[in-house]
Amino acid sequence: xxxxxxxxxxxxxxxxACGLGDPAATPTVxxxxxxxxxxxxxxxxxxxxxxxxxxRRQVWPRLLFREHLPAQAVFALLSRPGxxxxxxxxxxxxxxxxxxPTVATVWFTAGDVEQSTPVxxxxxxxxxxxxxxxxxxxxxxxxxxxxxxxxYAEAAQTVAGAHGAAVxxxxxxxxxxxxxxxxAEALALPE
Amino acid sequence: xxxxxxxxxxxxxxxxxxxxxxxxxxxxxLATALLTALVTIARTAETRVLDQVAEGGPxxxxxxxxxxxxxxxxxxxxxRGGDFRAIDDAVISDVLDLPTVRxxxxxxxxxxxxVRPFERPDxxxxxxxxxxxxxxxxxxxxLIPVTPLxxxxxxxxxxxxxxxxxxxxxxxxxxxxxxxxxxxxxIELGAGRLVDGPGGQEISGxxxxxxxxxxxxxxxxxxxxxxxLELARSDQAWxxxxxxxxxxxxxxxSPYTGLFVVAKGIDQVGPTREAIARLxxxxxxxxNLIASVDNYLGVVEIVLAAVGLIALVVAALGIAxxxxxxxxxxxxxxxxxxxxxxxxxxxxxxxxxEAGVLGFVGGIIGTGIGxxxxxxxxxxxxxxxxxxxxxxxxxxxxxEVFVGGVVGPTLLAVAGGLLPAxxxxxxxxxxxxxx
Numbered sequence: 359x360x361x362x363x364x365x366x367x368x369x370x371x372x373x374x375a376c377g378l379g380d381p382a383a384t385p386t387v388x389x390x391x392x393x394x395x396x397x398x399x400x401x402x403x404x405x406x407x408x409x410x411x412x413x414r415r416q417v418w419p420r421l422l423f424r425e426h427l428p429a430q431a432v433f434a435l436l437s438r439p440g441x442x443x444x445x446x447x448x449x450x451x452x453x454x455x456x457x458x459p460t461v462a463t464v465w466f467t468a469g470d471v472e473q474s475t476p477v478x479x480x481x482x483x484x485x486x487x488x489x490x491x492x493x494x495x496x497x498x499x500x501x502x503x504x505x506x507x508x509x510y511a512e513a514a515q516t517v518a519g520a521h522g523a524a525v526x527x528x529x530x531x532x533x534x535x536x537x538x539x540x541x542a543e544a545l546a547l548p549e
Numbered sequence: 550x551x552x553x554x555x556x557x558x559x560x561x562x563x564x565x566x567x568x569x570x571x572x573x574x575x576x577x578x579l580a581t582a583l584l585t586a587l588v589t590i591a592r593t594a595e596t597r598v599l600d601q602v603a604e605g606g607p608x609x610x611x612x613x614x615x616x617x618x619x620x621x622x623x624x625x626x627x628x629r630g631g632d633f634r635a636i637d638d639a640v641i642s643d644v645l646d647l648p649t650v651r652x653x654x655x656x657x658x659x660x661x662x663x664v665r666p667f668e669r670p671d672x673x674x675x676x677x678x679x680x681x682x683x684x685x686x687x688x689x690x691x692l693i694p695v696t697p698l699x700x701x702x703x704x705x706x707x708x709x710x711x712x713x714x715x716x717x718x719x720x721x722x723x724x725x726x727x728x729x730x731x732x733x734x735x736i737e738l739g740a741g742r743l744v745d746g747p748g749g750q751e752i753s754g755x756x757x758x759x760x761x762x763x764x765x766x767x768x769x770x771x772x773x774x775x776x777x778l779e780l781a782r783s784d785q786a787w788x789x790x791x792x793x794x795x796x797x798x799x800x801x802x803s804p805y806t807g808l809f810v811v812a813k814g815i816d817q818v819g820p821t822r823e824a825i826a827r828l829x830x831x832x833x834x835x836x837n838l839i840a841s842v843d844n845y846l847g848v849v850e851i852v853l854a855a856v857g858l859i860a861l862v863v864a865a866l867g868i869a870x871x872x873x874x875x876x877x878x879x880x881x882x883x884x885x886x887x888x889x890x891x892x893x894x895x896x897x898x899x900x901x902x903e904a905g906v907l908g909f910v911g912g913i914i915g916t917g918i919g920x921x922x923x924x925x926x927x928x929x930x931x932x933x934x935x936x937x938x939x940x941x942x943x944x945x946x947x948x949e950v951f952v953g954g955v956v957g958p959t960l961l962a963v964a965g966g967l968l969p970a971x972x973x974x975x976x977x978x979x980x981x982x983x984x
Binding site for chain 2: 420423424431433435436438449456
C-alpha cells in the first residue's frame with residue numbers, strides 16, 4: 359500500500375512538471391462591442407481647430423469626447439475658426455456625414471455676423487446643415503453665445519426647434535469645461 | 550526457476566546490503582537527474598534563443614512586403630523590395646494556397662497622431678507626436694512576432710485596446726522594468742486625412758480613446774502602437790480617403806501593408822520565400838540566422854547531454870562494482886543454488902534483474918529530481934528576467950526525457966551488470982561452494 363502511494367506521488371510529480379504553464383501566455387479576453395457613438399463637431403466659433411500640439415487640445419469638443427462620451431466613441435473636430443454656415447455646408451458637412459454621426463454639435467454665428475450674412479440666408483443654410491445631420495439620425499446640439507445679435511440667436515433656436523435639436527446658450531465662452539458640461543447635459547450624457 | 554523465484558532471490562540479496570543498494574540507486578539517480586536537468590535546460594534555452602531570433606513569433610515566420618522582389622531575394626534574410634505592389638485579399642488567398650504555408654497573418658500599419666497623455670509619469674510635459682499604429686489579427690497571438698512584457702495584446706476586433714512597445718515606454722520616461730506602470734493609461738489617437746479647407750489643404754483628424762492593455766518587447770512593424778486589425782484598417786481607410794490618397798501622411802495604398810507568413814517548418818522557409826517571390830512579392834525571414842543559431846545550439850545540447858551520459862556511465866560502473874562485490878560475497882550461495890539444480894541462465898537472470906531494478910528505480914527518482922531541479926533553475930531564471938523587465942520562459946519538457954530518463958539508466962545498469970552476472974553464472978558449483 360505504501361509502495362503504491364509512493365508510485366502515485368512520483369506520477370503526480372511528473373504530471374505536475376508536465377503542466378507548467380507559459381508565463382507569457384496571452385489571457386483570453388472578450389471582444390469589445392462595436393462603435394456606438396460617432397461624434398462630429400461642426401462650427402466656426404469657439405470650437406477651436408485640430409492642431410495636436412496647441413493648447414487647444416483642451417477645447418470643449420475634445421473635453422466632451424474625452425470626459426463625457428463612452429470609451430468606444432470616435433470623434434472628429436471639423437470646425438474651423440471664422441467659418442460661415444455656407445462654407446461649412448461645403449467643407450464640413452460632407453466629412454461629418456461620412457463619419458455616420460450619432461452625435462453632432464453645431465456652433466456658428468461669429469463668422470456670419472462678421473461677414474454680415476443676411477439672417478434669412480443664415481437661417482436657411484443652418485436649416486439645411488442641421489436638417490442633414492438630424493435626418494441622418496444624429497443627436498444634434500446647436501450652440502450660440504450669449505450676446506449674439508438676437509436675430510441670429512433666434513434663427514439658431516428656431517432651426518434647432520424645427521429639427522428636434524437641443525440648444526445651448528453659452529454664457530462663459532472661455533470656460534471650455536463648462537461648455538462641455540452644458541452640452542453633455544443637453545445630450546443627457548453622464549457628467 | 551520461475552521469474553517469481555528469480556525476483557524473490559534478487560530482492561532478498563538486495564535486502565542483505567541495504568546501504569550499498571541505497572548508495573548505488575542514489576548514484577544512478579543523481580546521474581539521471583543531471584542528464585534530465587541538462588537536457589531540459591538546454592532545450593528550454595534553445596527555444597528561448599530561437600524565440601528571440603524570431604522576435605517572439607514562429608521560427609518559420611516570413612514577412613512579406615508590398616513590393617516586387619529583387620532577383621536575389623531568396624538568398625537574403627532582409628527584404629530586397631522593388632516597385633510597389635499592393636497586397637490584397639486575393640494575394641492572401643494565393644499565399645495560403647501555397648503547399649508549404651501553414652498560416653498567413655495580415656498586417657496593416659497606418660500613420661496616426663497621438664495627443665494624449667499630456668505628461669509623463671514623472672510630470673514632464675510631452676507634446677503630441679506622430680506615430681504608426683500596427684494592426685494585426687490578435688485572435689492568433691502565437692503567430693504575432695512580438696513578445697509580451699506586461700499585460701496582453703489588444704482583444705480581437707477591439708476599437709479601444711492598444712499595446713505599446715518599449716520605444717513608447719522610453720518616450721514616457723520608463724524602462725522595461727516599469728512596464729506595468731503604463732497599463733491602464735489612456736492614449737488619444739487620431740487618424741488624419743488631407744481635406745480641402747477654406748484656406749487650402751488641411752489635415753482633419755478622427756480621434757479615438759485607447760487604453761493601454763499591454764507592453765511588447767519589439768517594435769512592431771515599425772510602429773510603437775499595436776492595435777486590432779479592424780482598428781488599423783478603419784484608420785487607414787480614413788487616411789487614404791483624403792484628397793491625396795494619404796500620400797502626405799505616408800499611408801500605404803496597399804490594403805495590407807504586409808503579411809506574416811508561417812511556413813510548415815523551418816526547412817520550408819526557403820521554398821516558401823521562393824514561391825512568394827514567384828507570386829511577385831519581396832519577403833524577409835531570419836532563416837539563415839536561425840539555421841546558424843540552431844546549429845550552435847545543437848552542439849551545446851550534445852555537449853551537455855554527453856556530460857550527463859558520462860555521469861550515467863560512471864553510475865553503471867558503480868552498479869557493476871556493487872554486483873561484483875555481491876558475487877564475491879555470495880559465491881557459496883551461488884554454488885548451493887547450482888548444486889540444487891539452478892542453471893547458468895537462472896543465476897544470470899537473478900543478477901541482471903537486480904541490476905535492472907537498481908537502474909529503473911534510480912532512473913525514476915533521478916528523472917523526478919532532474920525535473921524539479923529544472924523547475925528551480927527555471928524559477929530563478931524567470932525571477933532574474935522579471936527583474937530585467939523581460940518576458941519569462943516556459944520550461945520545455947521533451948517527452949523523450951521521461952522515457953529516456955527511465956529506460957536509459959535501466960538499460961545501462963543491465964549492461965553494467967552483464968559482466969558480473971555472466972561471471973556468476975559460469976561459476977561451477979564445486980568452485981563456488983569451496984570458495
